[in-house]
Amino acid sequence: MDQGRISAGQLTLLVMSFTIGSWIVLPTGLQSGQNIWLIILFGLGGGMFFACLGLLLYRRFPGKNLFEIHELVFGPVIGKFFSLLYLWFFLQTGGGTLGVFVTMLKSTVFTATPDLALLVPWVIIVIYGCRRGIEVIARSNQPLILATVGLILISILLVLNIFEADNLLPFLDKPFSRIAWDALGVAVFPFGQGVIFMMILPRVNRQQKVAGAVFGGLIGAGLVLMIIQSLAVGVLGKVAEVLVFPTYEFYRIIDIAQVLTRLELIPLLNFLTMGFIKIMLCLYALAFGTAQLFNLRTYRPLAIPIGVLLLVVARRIFPSVSEHMRYFEEVQPYYGLFFCLVLPLITLGTALLRGRARREMAP
């Protein structure tokens, strides 16, 4: 298995990249319009709660990843069943990101390029990264996340002449139920998907810093997403609610002295880099988890066939963006809650009960 070690700082950056992932170009909760920053703030709160649950579980079983914890708590049969459920979740997350990647490129830049011509090279690089191990993923992530955050900070200056603060008002004009629902959606995607890091936490070299690193990453990602979506709403106003890729669209209308124009490459670049890390982490968790499920000695050979499966899933994940958005609006909150809240709660509850039973039985 992978013996690579990453530092707490690298974990923070990985959490940031993973969370920013595909959400940066295809955000959910846009129906809340100018309240989007508040939605992200609430979503971040929810995401931190999910992270707390995961970290509590990890604290009870230090040095064990999610699948090992399942086997320790539920025994080999039910434990493996729980792990299988999570494998499906990772597959759908990775495949979904890959699907968004193709949809985004096909509807913006490469309109006439066949899907496979975009997917295959991407998957080959992802498989290569996955086979190199978590250390390489973490190190390759460092310049990418710095570039992404740098570009987003520069964007604040770029939109100064077209940003209208009035677009961010009136504040809280939507019913609370709408805001709560959208916040829940954001809490499970992108923040809740961080449950995948339960597979990576044992690889951190200073275990006492794990919790701080995860929270730091979530807050960092929350801030970045809040900035970029507030800019989108500030520039586009009400139009942002109906656009599929609002971030992409607002970069298109940046115009500084007719010199700096058509900067839509920036959000594409952000998405390509962050999406790349997200898909790679999903593939790593999938290959590592599958190897653990079958008690294998190495996960590396599984990267290729699982990469192929990711490719197939990416082709059959959603028929159109509108269907994808409908899925996120209607199903994802429940679906995500099952993996971010219900399953970890059941695991934690069972672990606590079994721990108490064992203590009472001991002489």
Added chain:
Amino acid sequence: MIVLMILIFLLLFLWEAPGLMAQEYWRELAVFTILLIVGLVLSLLLLTGVKLPYIESFWLNLFEKIV
């Protein structure tokens, strides 16, 4: 096209399998082969135009039925 697809998967197998055999990683080889065959079958189904269900549409339909 189907032959090309099978050839690609065969190449992928030949790329990985000898190393696993040399190290006597039989279990790993078995899981690798099974997963690769699953991938091949799904790819061939996609290639021949079989309408595999869309995952998110499946969840949407299931959810609508439940609610």
